[in-house]
Amino acid sequence: MKLTRKEFLRTSSLLAGGFFIPASINFGKIFNPPAGSFKTLRGDCGIYLEKGGTIGWYAADDAVVVVDSQFPDSAKNMLAELRKKSARRIDLLFNTHHHGDHTSGNIYLKDFADRIIAHENCKALQEKNYGNDPSKPQAYPNFTFKKEWTQEIGKEVVSAKYFGPAHTGGDSVIHFQRTNVAHVGDLVFNRTYPFIDSNGGGSIENWPNVLERISKFYSKDTLFIFGHGASDDLTTGSMTDILAMQNYLTALIEFVSAGIKTGKSKEVIAASGEVPGFGGLKERWEGARKMNLEKTYDELVKKQN
Numbered sequence: 001m002k003l004t005r006k007e008f009l010r011t012s013s014l015l016a017g018g019f020f021i022p023a024s025i026n027f028g029k030i031f032n033p034p035a036g037s038f039k040t041l042r043g044d045c046g047i048y049l050e051k052g053g054t055i056g057w058y059a060a061d062d063a064v065v066v067v068d069s070q071f072p073d074s075a076k077n078m079l080a081e082l083r084k085k086s087a088r089r090i091d092l093l094f095n096t097h098h099h100g101d102h103t104s105g106n107i108y109l110k111d112f113a114d115r116i117i118a119h120e121n122c123k124a125l126q127e128k129n130y131g132n133d134p135s136k137p138q139a140y141p142n143f144t145f146k147k148e149w150t151q152e153i154g155k156e157v158v159s160a161k162y163f164g165p166a167h168t169g170g171d172s173v174i175h176f177q178r179t180n181v182a183h184v185g186d187l188v189f190n191r192t193y194p195f196i197d198s199n200g201g202g203s204i205e206n207w208p209n210v211l212e213r214i215s216k217f218y219s220k221d222t223l224f225i226f227g228h229g230a231s232d233d234l235t236t237g238s239m240t241d242i243l244a245m246q247n248y249l250t251a252l253i254e255f256v257s258a259g260i261k262t263g264k265s266k267e268v269i270a271a272s273g274e275v276p277g278f279g280g281l282k283e284r285w286e287g288a289r290k291m292n293l294e295k296t297y298d299e300l301v302k303k304q305n
C-alpha cells in the first residue's frame with residue numbers, strides 16, 4: 001500500500017490511538033513518521049515540503065545550496081534530511097522573496113550557512129515587514145543583487161535572476177543551470193489562486209509579463225519548483241505550468257478590466273465567481289478567488305486615477 005504523506009500521518013495517528021494494530025508492524029517507523037517530505041527531483045536537486053513555501057535544495061560532496069527556509073522548526077527537519085545527502089555546510093541560502101513562509105527559517109539555518117542571498121528588494125521588504133516584531137526574530141540576507149547573481153559552486157552553476165515586480169516587489173528565480181532545475185518561488189501558485197501582495201510591491205498587471213520573460217529565458221527541459229501548488233505533486237512542474245499561471249493572470253486582468261469598463265462596482269466584480277475558463281483552480285484558503293478579483297480591481301482603478 002503506497003500512502004501519500006498526509007494519509008501516512010493520518011494512518012499513524014489512528015495507529016497511535018490504538019484503533020488498529022496489525023501484527024507485522026514496524027513500530028519505529030510508524031511512531032516516528034518523517035515530519036515532511038524530502039524528495040529528490042533530478043540529479044543532486046530536490047524539494048522539501050512540510051509547511052509554508054516549498055524548499056529547494058542542491059546537495060553534493062562539493063556544494064550545498066538551499067532555496068527558501070519555511071519556518072525554524074521545519075527548516076531544522078529539512079536540514080536533518082539534507083545531512084543524509086551531504087555533511088557539508090550550506091554554502092548558499094537563497095530567499096526567493098520576503099514572505100514569512102519562505103524566510104522565517106533563516107534564523108535557524110543561518111548558523112549552518114555561509115551566505116544568505118536575495119534580491120535587494122526582498123531584503124528591504126523583509127526588514128520593513130518583520131523588522132519591528134521581536135516575537136519573530138529574523139535573519140536577513142548578507143548578500144544582495146539587483147539584476148542577477150551567478151556563482152560556480154562544485155560541479156554546479158547557480159544563478160538568481162530578477163524579472164520585475166509580480167507576486168512581490170522582490171521575487172527572483174534561482175536556477176541550478178547544469179541540472180536545469182529552477183525555483184520560481186511564489187511567481188507560480190500551481191493550479192491554485194495566488195496570494196497577491198499589493199503592499200509588498202507586487203503588481204498583478206506586470207505579473208504575466210514576468211512569466212512571459214521566464215518562459216523565454218528558461219527551456220522546455222527546465223524542471224520548475226513552485227512556492228505552492230494545489231497538491232504536493234503540483235509543487236513541481238514544467239513550462240506548461242508557467243504558461244497556465246500566465247494565462248490565468250491575463251484572463252483575470254481582462255475579466256476585471258471588462259467589468260470596470262461596463263461600470264460594475266468592486267462588490268459586484270468580487271461576487272462574480274469564477275474567471276471564465278478557470279473554474280478548476282483550487283482555493284487554498286477561503287476567499288482566495290474573491291481576493292484575486294478585489295486586488296485586481298484595486299490595482300486597475302488606482303492606475304486610472
Ligand SMILES: [Zn+2]
Nearest residue numbers: 097099167186
Ligand atoms: Zn509569497
